[in-house]
Amino acid sequence: MNEVLLSFDLDHTLMINPFRRWVFPEINRWLQSHFSEEKPVNRLIREHRRRLSNGAYPEAYDWDDILCSVVLEHAIPFTVRELVEKHACVGKVWLFSDVLPAMDRLTQAGAHMVAATNGFTRYQRPVTDCLGLTPYFGGFYTPEEMRYAKPQAAFFQFGKDRQVIHVGDRLDQDVLGANRAQQISVWIYREMPSDLRNLPITERTRHPLFSTCLNHRLHREGVPSAFHETCRPQYIICSLDELLKIWERELMSK
Structure with missing residues (x-):
């Protein structure tokens, strides 16, 4: 070397x-119009952990794909990337x-x-x-x-x-x-x-x-x-x- x-x-x-304070809360608010639980964003976390436990490490960090897999029956009006870009600002x-x-x-x-x-x-x-x-x-x-x-x-x-x-x-x-x-x-x-x-x-x-x-x-x-x-x-x-x-x-x- x-x-x-x-x-x-x-x-x-x-x-x-911005994920924890801004991105996930915004996703959660949108998901609440389609799912009855208080924190439907936890569906994404569970899918993330499922992928990790199955050894699908790269896929476990693809949040756009995770979101799509959780909300199969609904058209999603944003991408996770767009939300990150929106909230990636000073403050x-x-x-x-x-x-x-x-x-x-x-x-x-x-x-x-x-x-x-x-x-x-x-x-x-x-x-x-x-x-x-x-x-x-x-x-x-x-x-x-x-x-x-x-x-x-x-x-x-x-x-x-x-x-x-x-x-x-x-x-x-x-x-x-x-x-x-x-x-x-x-x-x-x-x-x-x-x-x-x-x-x-x-x-x-x-x-x-x-x-x-x-x-x-x-x-x-x-x-x-x-x-x-x-x-x-x-x-x-x-x-x-x-x-x-x-x-x-x-x-x-x-």
């Missing part, structure tokens, strides 16, 4: 997309405050960066364009292009002959996928307790409190305890400000 590539999850790692989507300063420092240091997300490009690019994130990425890797999705190891084929440092907030997707692909996994955990924050980055995963935080998050994500060790990140950070040190350390080890 002759290069270290930084890849980033997007949702809840760098940014907040409805936002970045975490550490993102742009960290991306600028990494760019100045010469880091090569890509987006590696389970969200389809048509749902993510309107948001990254709005937030000014898109220019930082030399590639945009998503399930419809890769034909795989995190945590499938094959999703990380975009790395080719490069060492990938993958940064994400999900242990069951980002960390597990990077570990399976034998790449470097970085868990961003902004709620990190101060006892861990005060430790050097290289020592955090050896502290007993780390295992407590890890198990708590894995429980929230619904990961069976038998898989916990495979979801263990190589690094844990509380802010993207710390990522430059990891990139420099891994670069020096090549």
Whole structure:
């Protein structure tokens, strides 16, 4: 491997997309005119989870296809893509405050960066364009292009002959996928307790409190305890400000 590539999850790692607060509520209001339950949008969530459980990972993130499969007998007056484009505006989507300063420092240091997300490009690019994130990425890797999705190891084929440092907030997707692909996994955990924050980055995963935080998050994500060790990140950070040190350390080890 002759290069270290930084890849980033997007949702809840760098940014907040409009799905939960805006897109799904609008879909729910329209569905209520056709279905009697209070939250018919949950039909989409159930179909998403069914596809995941059946191993249909890329298809599980195709929200337009999911919507069509749930509402077979009705003409849908919009697409999910159109709703995302409608709501991808300042005030409805936002970045975490550490993102742009960290991306600028990494760019100045010469880091090569890509987006590696389970969200389809048509749902993510309107948001990254709005937030000014898109220019930082030399590639945009998503399930419809890769034909795989995190945590499938094959999703990380975009790395080719490069060492990938993958940064994400999900242990069951980002960390597990990077570990399976034998790449470097970085868990961003902004709620990190101060006892861990005060430790050097290289020592955090050896502290007993780390295992407590890890198990708590894995429980929230619904990961069976038998898989916990495979979801263990190589690094844990509380802010993207710390990522430059990891990139420099891994670069020096090549």
